[in-house]
Amino acid sequence: MLYLICLFFFSTILPNDTVDNFHSYLFANFLVEEGNLEKAGSYFSQLLSTKCSPYAYEGYFNYLYEKKDYKTLAKVLKETNSLFKTNRSVQLLYARTLSRTGNQEQTIALYQQLHDQFPRDEQVGYELALQYISSKQHDKALKTITTILNHSANSPKHFMLYFLQSVLYYQLNQPQLALSAIHKSLEQHPYFDKGQLWLHILQTQLAKKQLPVSEEPTQNADLDTAYHLYQQNKYDAARKVVDAYLIGNPAQESARILKMQILLEQKDYATILTCLEQWIIQDPDNKVWYQFIHLLYYTNVSPNLLIQLLERIDHKHPESSAALYIADLYLRIHKSDNALTYLQKAYTLAQELEQKAYILFQQARIWYDRKQFDKSIKALEQALQIHSSFAPAANLLAYCYAKTKELPKAQLYIGQALKEQPHNPHFLETQAYCWYKQGDSQKAHALLQQLAIQLPEDPHIQKHLKKTALKIG
Numbered sequence: 001m002l003y004l005i006c007l008f009f010f011s012t013i014l015p016n017d018t019v020d021n022f023h024s025y026l027f028a029n030f031l032v033e034e035g036n037l038e039k040a041g042s043y044f045s046q047l048l049s050t051k052c053s054p055y056a057y058e059g060y061f062n063y064l065y066e067k068k069d070y071k072t073l074a075k076v077l078k079e080t081n082s083l084f085k086t087n088r089s090v091q092l093l094y095a096r097t098l099s100r101t102g103n104q105e106q107t108i109a110l111y112q113q114l115h116d117q118f119p120r121d122e123q124v125g126y127e128l129a130l131q132y133i134s135s136k137q138h139d140k141a142l143k144t145i146t147t148i149l150n151h152s153a154n155s156p157k158h159f160m161l162y163f164l165q166s167v168l169y170y171q172l173n174q175p176q177l178a179l180s181a182i183h184k185s186l187e188q189h190p191y192f193d194k195g196q197l198w199l200h201i202l203q204t205q206l207a208k209k210q211l212p213v214s215e216e217p218t219q220n221a222d223l224d225t226a227y228h229l230y231q232q233n234k235y236d237a238a239r240k241v242v243d244a245y246l247i248g249n250p251a252q253e254s255a256r257i258l259k260m261q262i263l264l265e266q267k268d269y270a271t272i273l274t275c276l277e278q279w280i281i282q283d284p285d286n287k288v289w290y291q292f293i294h295l296l297y298y299t300n301v302s303p304n305l306l307i308q309l310l311e312r313i314d315h316k317h318p319e320s321s322a323a324l325y326i327a328d329l330y331l332r333i334h335k336s337d338n339a340l341t342y343l344q345k346a347y348t349l350a351q352e353l354e355q356k357a358y359i360l361f362q363q364a365r366i367w368y369d370r371k372q373f374d375k376s377i378k379a380l381e382q383a384l385q386i387h388s389s390f391a392p393a394a395n396l397l398a399y400c401y402a403k404t405k406e407l408p409k410a411q412l413y414i415g416q417a418l419k420e421q422p423h424n425p426h427f428l429e430t431q432a433y434c435w436y437k438q439g440d441s442q443k444a445h446a447l448l449q450q451l452a453i454q455l456p457e458d459p460h461i462q463k464h465l466k467k468t469a470l471k472i473g
Helices: 002-013 016-034 037-048 056-066 071-083 088-100 104-117 123-132 138-150 156-172 175-186 193-207 223-229 235-248 255-266 269-282 287-298 302-314 320-331 337-350 353-369 374-388 391-403 408-421 423-438 440-454 459-472
Strands: none
Touching: 016 037, 016 056, 037 056, 037 193, 056 071, 056 088, 071 088, 071 123, 088 104, 104 123, 104 440, 123 138, 123 156, 156 193, 175 302, 175 408, 223 235, 223 391, 235 255, 255 269, 255 287, 255 353, 269 287, 269 302, 287 302, 302 320, 302 391, 320 337, 320 353, 353 374, 353 391, 374 391, 391 408, 408 423, 423 440, 423 459, 440 459
């Protein structure tokens, strides 16, 4: 409807060719949002063949990025860059495009330029740090992340920044600072599995004196040798040494962890899977190996292979932790029925109350996505009975009640969530949505405007910002 109103309005005040361009631009962008890239391309071709405004290219940039035509996009961005030098969104898109084309030097230069221009922009700083990490410039990456954390209000979304900070401190031989940073990460996101695994690795290696904290020899000279070879990127040599060590010490955990790190660098995923299955079957209660399997999701290993491995373990050890990890992998490949089956099994096996609450929360998210709000509400209320300070559950419960128009309950639970995490932008977005449903669009819009500055690319904030803007005219 808004599209038709705009089209009618502009058709009354603009020449026909301008109206046609405006129509093409709006409809092309609509088609990109809908995922119809082939049809969107024909509209952009029609638009760009005319004397259109150069700013019509912004929609075309997004179209090419969604199409993954990075080579064409890099060329067009370079040709039109003088028009968009101060446009943060376009420059960030340009940097991302350059990174996709493999030009790392230019990519880092553009990210650094953006970081200098927008020093408080956390997204820009985070992506710059990742570029420095990929180019092994760990000192510059650490400086970038530390600058972001020192100049930003503490936020729950900083858990990933603290995680990267910890990894970088480790790379730069500062283990105690690495340990402090990962604790901060997990304070903000206790269920961050990658963080839990990294904490375990740090604690294990510190306890075994495997980190290079000094020049003093450790109790395991062979592992010292393997570790230093690993640090020098001599992975084949490091692997031979650690394999020889494991023959005499097959269950030594720090040696196994080092072997996993070497194999990950070598991308020898077949051997990784074989080792992990063997180790878990030997010791099904050691969660660190399940977490390693979970981390492999972020590599080139097929999720189905990981699920099959875990299901074999679950079959041999039906009371192990495998069910929870299988459920999570099924969720990641959008097989929610399978996920619900394993979540129910994991709930039955769980001993800790906080873990039971977490499982109920995962079930509730599935019901919420299916718009089965009654089931979601039931699971979330049960989770909060078990773990009353579980803020994400209170936040989602508030959203469900807002959806079902039980607004006093919605306000009650979002208040509970914000009491635990008053600056969480996603909880604040829920508060704005509750105000919007209560009829206070002005108040909701003002809060969403603040959040949009903090998270300019968050789709939920942008969606609700448009809704409130339309409501208040």
